[in-house]
Amino acid sequence: MEHYWLINASIPVSLLRNVPDAWLQAANAEHLVRLHVQIQGETIAAVTPILPTDGLAQIDLRGGQLWPCFVDLHTHLDKGHIWPRAMNPDGTFGQAIATVQTDAQAHWRAEDLYRRMDFGLQCSYAHGTQAIRTHLDSWGEQATVSWAVFQQLRAEWADRITLQAVSLVSLDKYAGVEGEMLADLVATAGGILGGVAYPHPDLAAQIDRLLALASERGLDLDFHVDETEDTAAIALSLVAKAALRHHFSGQIVCGHCCSLAMQPPAQVQATIADVQAAGIGIVSLPQCNLYLQGRLPGQTPRWRGVTLIHELAQAGIPVALASDNCRDPFHAFGDHDVLEVFSQAVKIAHLDHPIAAWCPSVTAIPAQLMGLAHRGQIGVGLPADLIGFKGRGFSELLARSQHDRLVIRAGKRIATALPDYSVLDDLMA
Incomplete structure (x- = not known):
């Protein structure tokens, strides 16, 4: 011993x-x-x-x-390390989506997913990460393949890294029988229900549907919200209001929340108050959002893409920092090193007075949001x-x-x- x-x-x-x-x-x-x-x-x-x-x-x-050791709350291991075969042609968000979809249709079989995801885990482990939550693209038949690979890796890495997974689809995919089937697959695999809250006339109803599916199965929720500078993007507010309306008892995490930084002060204050009341945790992805947001060909970006990290934390809301994408069309760089994430976040979001106050954002706070006691x-x-x-x-x-x-x-x-x-x-x- x-x-x-x-x-x-x-x-x-x-x-x-x-x-x-x-x-x-x-x-x-x-x-x-x-x-x-x-x-x-x-x-x-x-x-x-x-x-x-x-x-x-x-x-x-x-x-x-x-x-x-680090806790990495928001990653995309299934997308990782495809950059050499799936480069983003112009670095924009739209091209990232299109390029990943093309690559997935051509290559995302079990062996390809397993080897790339395992590679990412090897990097994470060597850098000192002890727990990871990954989002898994879960559209159609891909869900069955990706979740099976995830469960295999979770078992193989259980003595080294605690792994959690979140289903990732647009929220409209949870309508009808298909949505129930996906929710059942996630529940059977011990996962977290999630998705991308894209702007939509029925977005509030879509969020209500997801909360209902999660409540019926005792699942936590993890959303991608408002990954844009468009001030009309208010998914974070809608999620918070829905959680309060439904008295949702599980843990909700919302990632990105970029548009919050562009909205008027009164609107920001109201949203933050609802988020705090609903007990929602926020995860900011500073490297990926710096890469994608405000990108126009031939123009210098005018903003940093991060959410209101300081204001959210000052309101008592748990705020985590995480890796997000690694060497894929959404972010061409990264090495699954949470210290690099923390270092970049300190510089991007001015988390330096004092820096020590933000150390829990990559350790204790994400552990809390993942339900991992004593981490x-x-x-x-x-x-x-x-x-x-x-x-x-x-x-x-x-x-x-x-x-x-x-x-x-x-x-x-x-x-x-x-x-x-x-x-x-x-x-x-």
Whole structure:
């Protein structure tokens, strides 16, 4: 059984469970506190500011930061890594949709999905992610294929990454018998019901239908909403009002919510109040939305594409940050590294005064929204799933890639070598 100390760790106070007042007073200007963490077996056995002298083995972090492992709340593993064969011709949202549809019809059989999704999981694991929620395109017969692959991977990765899946279709697909069949498939697979709330004259009724299907089956909900700068896009408001009207008891997460940043203040305040009252969690995808939003050929983008992260959090709404798409027509870049997501979000959305307050957005908050107790925090009795970085302060942490990070899972140091892109070459031919 593993039994050792991680000494001289700088830990963001926001990531500690049950923080004594003395530790708060000892924290530096960046809200980091120097502590020593004892690992025994798969668990954190002690956290103390007193340097241990008990003779146990020690790993000296030399003031580098120590975080709990990441929780990535919003991904698209089924789309991942198709860029070499499915490049977005102009980088726009519309072309992203069309290009993915063409690629899916031509290639998304079980082996293709399995290998690309597994590749993404290997990257995530090496970077220090412990839990992932992925959306799965679930139209027609594709649903059966994709959900079967997901369930296989969930079982194979169960000892390393907790996997959840959400059905992804436009909300009109939930009408009639087909909608019930898809909801039943999701329920049987232990998934989350979801979809894209595109503007539609009957959008409110479509949302009501989805809430009813979820309530009947005891499912949580996860929506793509308002991924546009169009101020007329109000799906977030409609979801919140529907949740209140139906007294929905499950957890709802809404992703993107971009148009909220473009709407008049009074409308924003009303929507945020409804979201808070409905207990909805928000996930912002800053890298993907920066890539897609405000894109016009030959023109410099005028806005950053992110939702009102600060205002939502100030209202007491849980706000998470996540990866979204990786090397596909919706986002040509990314490597399933949640530290990169966090680093870019800090710069894009000015999450830097103080940065430490936002660390839970990629750890404890998404864990809470996924229903994963005891994840995303550091404390006695919690799982020893940790990441050690050489970066001491936040400027050091976010200035370099931290590719040489220490990843500890269930108390043991893991290999962090990333899979080579060439293993997917035959799929890209």
